[in-house]
Amino acid sequence: MAQVRLDHISKTFASGDEAVHAVDDVTLEIEHHEFMILLGPSGCGKSTLLRMVAGLEDPTAGDVFIGDRRVNDVAPKERDIAMVFQSYALYPHKTVAANIEFPLKVRGVGRAERAAEAVRAAEVLGLEHHLKRKPGQLSGGQRQRVALARAIVRNPAVFLMDEPLSNLDAKLRGDTRAELVDLHRRIDSTFIYVTHDQVEAMTMGSRVAVLNEGRLQQVGTPQEVYDRPATAFVAQFIGTPPMNLLPAGMWGSETVQVGIRPEHLRLVPGGPLHAVVRQVEHLGHEVLLFADANGTRLVSRLDPGSFLPEVGDPVAFDAEPGRLHRFDPESGERIE
Amino acid sequence: MKRRLRDVPWAVVMLLPSVVLIAVWTVYPLVKAVQNGHLRCDVTGTKCIDAGWGRYWDVFTSTEFQHALGVSLKLMALTVPAGLVLGVGLAVLADKHLRGIGVFRTIFSSTVATSVAVASLVWFVLLQPQIGVFADLFSGWFPVLKNPGLLNDPGTALLAVAFSSIWANLGFTFIIVTAALQSVPRDLYESAFVDGAGNVRRFTNVTLPMIAPTLLFVTVVLTTRALQTYGEIALLTGGGPNPEKSTTTIPYLIYGRNSIISGDLGTKSAAAVLLFVLSLALALVQFRGLDKRVHYGR
Numbered sequence: 001m002a003q004v005r006l007d008h009i010s011k012t013f014a015s016g017d018e019a020v021h022a023v024d025d026v027t028l029e030i031e032h033h034e035f036m037i038l039l040g041p042s043g044c045g046k047s048t049l050l051r052m053v054a055g056l057e058d059p060t061a062g063d064v065f066i067g068d069r070r071v072n073d074v075a076p077k078e079r080d081i082a083m084v085f086q087s088y089a090l091y092p093h094k095t096v097a098a099n100i101e102f103p104l105k106v107r108g109v110g111r112a113e114r115a116a117e118a119v120r121a122a123e124v125l126g127l128e129h130h131l132k133r134k135p136g137q138l139s140g141g142q143r144q145r146v147a148l149a150r151a152i153v154r155n156p157a158v159f160l161m162d163e164p165l166s167n168l169d170a171k172l173r174g175d176t177r178a179e180l181v182d183l184h185r186r187i188d189s190t191f192i193y194v195t196h197d198q199v200e201a202m203t204m205g206s207r208v209a210v211l212n213e214g215r216l217q218q219v220g221t222p223q224e225v226y227d228r229p230a231t232a233f234v235a236q237f238i239g240t241p242p243m244n245l246l247p248a249g250m251w252g253s254e255t256v257q258v259g260i261r262p263e264h265l266r267l268v269p270g271g272p273l274h275a276v277v278r279q280v281e282h283l284g285h286e287v288l289l290f291a292d293a294n295g296t297r298l299v300s301r302l303d304p305g306s307f308l309p310e311v312g313d314p315v316a317f318d319a320e321p322g323r324l325h326r327f328d329p330e331s332g333e334r335i336e
Numbered sequence: 337m338k339r340r341l342r343d344v345p346w347a348v349v350m351l352l353p354s355v356v357l358i359a360v361w362t363v364y365p366l367v368k369a370v371q372n373g374h375l376r377c378d379v380t381g382t383k384c385i386d387a388g389w390g391r392y393w394d395v396f397t398s399t400e401f402q403h404a405l406g407v408s409l410k411l412m413a414l415t416v417p418a419g420l421v422l423g424v425g426l427a428v429l430a431d432k433h434l435r436g437i438g439v440f441r442t443i444f445s446s447t448v449a450t451s452v453a454v455a456s457l458v459w460f461v462l463l464q465p466q467i468g469v470f471a472d473l474f475s476g477w478f479p480v481l482k483n484p485g486l487l488n489d490p491g492t493a494l495l496a497v498a499f500s501s502i503w504a505n506l507g508f509t510f511i512i513v514t515a516a517l518q519s520v521p522r523d524l525y526e527s528a529f530v531d532g533a534g535n536v537r538r539f540t541n542v543t544l545p546m547i548a549p550t551l552l553f554v555t556v557v558l559t560t561r562a563l564q565t566y567g568e569i570a571l572l573t574g575g576g577p578n579p580e581k582s583t584t585t586i587p588y589l590i591y592g593r594n595s596i597i598s599g600d601l602g603t604k605s606a607a608a609v610l611l612f613v614l615s616l617a618l619a620l621v622q623f624r625g626l627d628k629r630v631h632y633g634r
């Protein structure tokens with residue numbers, strides 16, 4: 001059983017006037033065999049958080065637990081974790097087999113057992129025909145799989161991944177997402193996965209933890225986070241195109257900021273929200289309509305078969321009933 | 337194709353400066369030296385006859401050249417491994433993100449800005465049997481420092497020259513290896529660290545392989561420099577102590593003031609060409625032998 005518990009974790013780099021609060025009082029519980037996504041824009045502290053679980057950074061305050069053990073002062077190799085880096089961090093002078101074997105070699109596993117384990121891990125990731133090659137002779141996707149094989153070879157309790165797909169092209173990224181989910185299903189490890197890509201977060205995670213400026217914004221299943229964003233930041237960060245956020249007073253009360261997802265913003269003649277069409281994007285399966293309402297940019301997701309206005313036309317929008325999100329304009333927090 | 341032909345005049349103009357420089361200062365002297373190497377001259381050095389290619393063999397097998405060759409190889413064996421190990425060691429020590437490490441980097445690399453003449457003078461003073469610091473401090477353990485002095489004893493003179501030479505080359509090795517260390521991706525260290533590799537294993541599994549191409553380069557340069565050592569010898573020992581000629585390297589044999597062949601243009605040229613061939617051969621062997629074990633690229 002390897003749940004990971006972060007208890008009031010903070011990390012401050014430098015000190016005095018130059019101090020940077022990379023992670024600010026984050027508390028998070030990750031269940032055994034969960035696929036937890038740490039999601040946020042660059043600089044939000046998600047990688048720092050992951051590195052503290054790995055033991056590559058020490059928390060300035062707070063405790064990290066893996067299983068029942070507090071690991072703040074435990075060396076990375078004693079934490080029963082494996083990490084996959086964004087750059088893959090493969091040893092360029094070693095063959096694929098030697099790369100995969102390396103963590104076992106460090107632990108003093110015998111040569112024959114090492115080789116057998118490496119083959120087993122390579123087979124899990126479809127690398128059995130590349131064992132004798134060097135990383136330089138492999139494609140980006142293959143290198144990425146070598147990095148994964150090196151991580152699973154010693155059955156870690158916790159798998160840490162720092163944006164492992166960001167160096168792959170779009171198609172490969174899609175395929176590898178599915179492979180990672182499949183891998184997670186087949187092995188009994190807990191996954192903690194850092195990304196800034198909300199598509200990865202939505203498609204892979206059993207839960208998503210959204211971070212901004214070092215603070216935890218919301219933790220929940222992808223659907224919860226999408227349907228009931230806890231803050232205006234989460235509302236805008238998750239979903240493509242992002243949620244329309246109307247300034248306070250534009251819709252209803254003066255003291256409430258209203259958010260409407262593009263798919264819930266519909267063209268309704270005589271609707272309460274008046275705007276002028278600025279752009280119409282045809283994406284095949286859907287049409288995105290961009291409009292301007294007194295300086296506020298609105299975007300609506302429409303069916304390609306529906307009636308479409310032209311650029312420059314005045315239009316009126318209404319929101320689907322029950323699909324409004326309300327936020328406090330000061331704190332950005334959700335109002336029920 | 338047409339386009340290429342049109343570019344020819346400009347290409348010639350652009351190449352001309354380098355071609356002229358290489359022709360005048362490299363190709364011509366080399367060809368001239370090879371030609372002069374054929375000459376056998378009388379004692380006064382004024383009357384010479386062309387003795388053909390066989391002259392090279394005569395020079396190569398001569399007692400003087402064989403002796404100088406031995407001294408040069410010994411100097412190489414003393415300076416290259418020690419210089420490499422010390423340079424890499426200092427570079428690894430200084431490759432830490434510590435406050436004030438820049439001061440040490442500056443100190444370690446300072447010898448690169450020190451001329452051979454200055455370095456030799458420093459060591460000459462340090463090793464002086466009467467007033468030198470080393471003689472004062474260590475002659476209790478090593479009487480040779482005082483009598484006759486490290487540079488004056490036929491058994492230790494070459495070692496003393498080697499000290500000076502290692503020291504003078506240390507800055508070069510340090511700078512090049514430091515640059516190589518800084519180009520090793522930090523991820524590799526972190527990955528090895530997470531996998532449980534300690535300092536030693538990180539050094540042997542990450543650092544050494546990643547800087548291997550640089551080490552090969554430094555080895556070739558240090559070897560070539562060792563074979564070409566002249567300034568230290570001219571200033572510290574003058575090829576002596578005599579009559580053993582303990583520090584007469586090939587370069588000193590070629591143009592040293594006290595060299596037995598100093599007036600003999602033909603023999604000097606032949607020795608110079610032989611030194612060139614020797615350096616080339618050693619560099620080739622190093623590249624051939626080590627290249628297979630060196631990983632270039634990502």
